[in-house]
Amino acid sequence: MKRIADSTVRRLSVYLRFLEDSVTRGVRTISSEELARRGGTTSAQVRKDLSFFGSFGKRGLGYPAPELTASLRDILGLDKEWQVVIIGAGKIGTALAQYHGFRQRGFNIIAVYDADQRKVGSTWDNLVVRDIASLEGDVRSQAPDIAVLTVPSDDAQAVAERLVNAGIKAILNFAPVQLQVPAEVTVRNVNMAMELEGLSYALTNRDRNGGA
Amino acid sequence: MKRIADSTVRRLSVYLRFLEDSVTRGVRTISSEELARRGGTTSAQVRKDLSFFGSFGKRGLGYPAPELTASLRDILGLDKEWQVVIIGAGKIGTALAQYHGFRQRGFNIIAVYDADQRKVGSTWDNLVVRDIASLEGDVRSQAPDIAVLTVPSDDAQAVAERLVNAGIKAILNFAPVQLQVPAEVTVRNVNMAMELEGLSYALTNRDRNGGA
DNA sequence: GTTAGCTTGTGAACGAATTCACAAGCCTCC
């Protein structure tokens, strides 16, 4: 299989969300045009994206919404349950730990870690905050699939290395630093500072760049 | 000025963060190679990114760290203070409201809104939660620069339209939907579900795609 | 069963972003 672009995978997520919505509203069939409108892209892009994975539509008619939904869930690997650990019980970490949307979508938070002894042992939402000292042991024994990193920037790289050494293969990084990890580990960044700065840039240079 | 790619602006953010760090550690000069290593890119990319905005380095030597930091802050528009409102006092919204990193970087949260009357009037960190009914009036009178949208997906588009009508020109959207807004409004998305699904995809298709 | 009207799937064309490769220029040392 050809390597799929990141941008394509992102769009599949967007299509999927809208499709799930449509299915619950009883929609049976959906066109690339409709998917494009709701996904903020073009119909050609939608068809191209889907074509990388197969042929899901019927010419003249469109895509069968429930079947396409199932296919996208399958492509994205969302039929399994993924085990997730959160490292860092700060503001963001605890907000995420309590956010039930993850569990609903198959991302099952099994542990929260922190280095601060005052936080260790406290309970949020059935989750006890564990001492980060036990990270490696736990990761080796429980083999979580994904680690969510919400530690301070200065600690992020070191913690990432501990995770990688313990066998983690996927990291969702909230720290505003670029993690250096081996090629077999996948990192996705959620960088609010960067996004805000992007808005700042856009507002500052609106006239220069001619909008958009 | 030529239109600058989004990806370039994102990287400038990353360079800036590392540069600020270097400056506080007393680094005087930095090469594109070093910036690239810490920014997860290549030295040619760094030089190209910077070259869109001017000529900041000295051949044979590198870039003067403090001056380049100042230039990037200027390019990104980070010397002003930006006024920010948060819409939605849920888990994420309140976590953001209490996160002091924003204020430190010049993003000044001036108000939090929610539709839930039980939340309206409660106080977090010197911020009173206001009734979303007063959104338009407040936006028109206080003219915030950026709105952070942390409302449920089903409400996101409607709230975005209210914001746009009231004159907002930049939105940081946390709802996992693609907002439809006029071209003069800039939207950046922070979509944790999408990022997690990207990791799910990577884990699922590791073998097919040959790692990375 | 044929026609009219859609919509998909996909090579080809295009455009955007990244990488290459090297001349230009600066600093240090002798």
Next chain:
DNA sequence: GGAGGCTTGTGAATTCGTTCACAAGCTAAC
């Protein structure tokens, strides 16, 4: 003050992603 060693800045080449445009194929209507 000239040579050697680096590092920048940038056109050119390349790679990657998006858009175009149209043949193929489905449905409905008669």
